[in-house]
Amino acid sequence: MNDKQDALRELYQEVIFDHNRNPRNFHKMADADRHADGHNPLCGDQLTVYLRVADGIVHDASFVGHGCAISTASASLMTEAVKGKPVEEVEALFRDVHALLTGGQGAEAPARDVGKLAALSGVKEFPARVKCATLAWHTLHNALGGEHGTAHTE
Numbered sequence: 001m002n003d004k005q006d007a008l009r010e011l012y013q014e015v016i017f018d019h020n021r022n023p024r025n026f027h028k029m030a031d032a033d034r035h036a037d038g039h040n041p042l043c044g045d046q047l048t049v050y051l052r053v054a055d056g057i058v059h060d061a062s063f064v065g066h067g068c069a070i071s072t073a074s075a076s077l078m079t080e081a082v083k084g085k086p087v088e089e090v091e092a093l094f095r096d097v098h099a100l101l102t103g104g105q106g107a108e109a110p111a112r113d114v115g116k117l118a119a120l121s122g123v124k125e126f127p128a129r130v131k132c133a134t135l136a137w138h139t140l141h142n143a144l145g146g147e148h149g150t151a152h153t154e
Helices: 003-021 069-082 087-102 115-125 127-144
Strands: 034-040 045-054 057-066
Touching (some): 003 069, 003 115, 034 127, 057 069, 057 087, 057 127, 087 115, 087 127, 115 127
Antiparallel strands (some): 034 045, 045 057
């Protein structure tokens, strides 16, 4: 690995640590019109994602729950990323981030700039932790689709 890659990895790790220590949008949203639960039985991560959607726009997003650092950071980064975006764009972001995390098509170069979410890209090097990072995203996807079952990473 070269110095630039080392510096980038260090920056990404700091973003994850920061969002774990100080998660953004970590609260139950009283006026949410959509929500979904998520559970990763392998790690014990559990969360609920809350959304306020109107006129095809995700106006607000939050989450509550408990989990490992990667799960919490991913949920925190996700809620920041989706606020104010059209539902269609949020669904496209879900697909891009899922590909980024799982090493699927578009993993090296997502269709759009994912910004701070790129900090999660290193997770794919640790297959057991990918489910931790994708849990919030699967739960978001369920909330957007009005699915009431619990999202799982299995």
